[in-house]
Amino acid sequence: MPLFDKPLPELREYRPERDEQPDFDDFWSRTLAEAAEFPLDPEFTPYDAALSLVDVYDVRFSGWGGHRIAGWFLAPAGATAPLPTVVHYIGYGGGRGFPHDWLATAVAGFATFVMDTRGQGSNGTPGDTPDPVGGQNAQTPGFMTRGILDPADYYYRRVFTDGVRAVDAALTHPLVDPSRLVIGGGSQGGGIATAVAGLRPGLAGAMIDVPFLTGYRRATEIVETQPYYEIARYLSIHRGYEDRVFRTLSYFDGMNFAARATAPALYSVALMDTTCPPSTVFGSFNHYAGPKEIRVWPYNKHEGGQTFQTREQLHWLRDIAKGA
Template identity: 50%
Template sequence: MPLFDLPLDQLRLYAPDVAEPADFDEFWSATLKDAAAHPVLGDVRPAQTGLPLLDTWDVTFAGFGGDPVRAWYTRPAGIDTPLPVVVEYVGYGRGRGLPHERLTWPVAGYAHLLMDARGQGGQYGSGGDTPDPHSSALGGPWPATRGILDPRDYYYRRLITDAVRAIDAARALPGADPDRIVATGNSQGGGLALAVAGLVPDLAALIATAPLLCHLQRAIEITDAPPYGEIVNFLAVHRDAEDAVRHTLSYVDGVAFARRAVAPAHFGTGLRDNVCPPSGVFAAHNHYGAANGRPRRPAREIHAYPFNHHEGGEAYQVRRQLAWLSSVLLADQAS
């Protein structure tokens, strides 16, 4: 994929006006209040992984509407002190998979909660275990278009609520330090982590690589790669639905969440990424913390990879994330 978005010098200054519905905050406050009416933590059962240096639990917590959401919780074995928890969200089409698949964070000394994605898990990876009982609303067959004609029915309202509830669940898990909870993810997972940063005021840190759901109005105009292409295909058939779709998307735009965030943040993007275009990632980074009501914006940084597509910096970016998070949490302890 050749370079197709704005040049890097323009991206570094790119802070477009992104339309927000007047009731954005009320919409999310009411949604999360409804979810909080359900006790968050359900079953927490030991899982056998064959990895003696790690302890893993199969966790169920209450997400949107009290629906059960599955997750893997993993900690370094033999450590009794409370640990920071890195809550990770998975990419589009993936489920939580098997507990031994994602070990970077627990091997680095953190507790790790990996949330399943409701109604996904069938496109790649090792599957998922969380159904979506609310998926019959009008819209297309893909997650990105389920219920897209009304923000109350939209799939990402449910998944973002699950992501926030995963933070609440992490605080309640054994061996977790409730004051040091980190949200992270790549692609869809990065978009969920970014939404969490805008909705959870006491998050310790955000790590978002190639986040989905950013500057959505532009994304559906400049790329037809999935999953944005699924929205494009839906509108190609439902030609009279554009206004309703754009209205729904305005409630889940990562730029709106970014503006409200207060936690320090680490971003990454590939400049040839047509799956999650870099202009959306930079828009979220450049707006980050601008409307959080605090006198100073949170610390943030972004790393761009000029010759990479959706894979971005891969292991190079992870190395940067590990060093950055260690410095952020140490600085937080020192203060």
């Protein structure tokens, strides 16, 4: 796939107008307040992962609606003092997988909290968290149109709230240093991380790789790949719902969360990415309100930097670990 989006010099300056509803902040304040009515009830149960250098715990906590969300918690074996911590969010369709899938930050000396994504985990890595709530509208296969006619019903209202609650659950563990907690994820995980960065103050950093869930309208109009194509396919059948659909999506657009985020951020973008187009990533990055850096992978698709980006992150995280 050749370069198909804006040239890199234009991308670096690309700052599109945000579609933001007047009650955006009130919507999310009410959402998080409703979620806070349910106790977190975090559980950390020792788990035999056959990893002698890492202590592993099966995690459960209450997310949106009090629904129990699964996860993992990993820490260097025998650690007793509070540690810098990374809360990880997962890409589209994937689940929490197995503890050995999440070793990079744990062996770098970080406590590592992995949030399962409700309703997902049957495409790639396995998951353990159902989504007990269904949208009231007909939907395409996947998650992008579940509840899409009303922001109160939309699937990602629950997922983003779970993401905020995952930070709160991680902070209950005695090995987590609250002053050195970083969030991160790629693709859908990057979209969740962007939302949490805009909703949850007090973070030490955010690692946002090739983020999904940002610039919905542009992405839907310039690529014909999943998952954004789920929106186009829905609208191709449900003609006349365009305004209603994009109004709902405006409450979940990464650009609007980025404009409210203040924690230092490390982004990545791939210039041949036809899943999350580079202009949508730069739209989020250029609106991000906090200190920020971006790593550009010119010849990559949605895989982005992969292990090269992990190396970038580990070096970036060293300053977090030092409390810098």
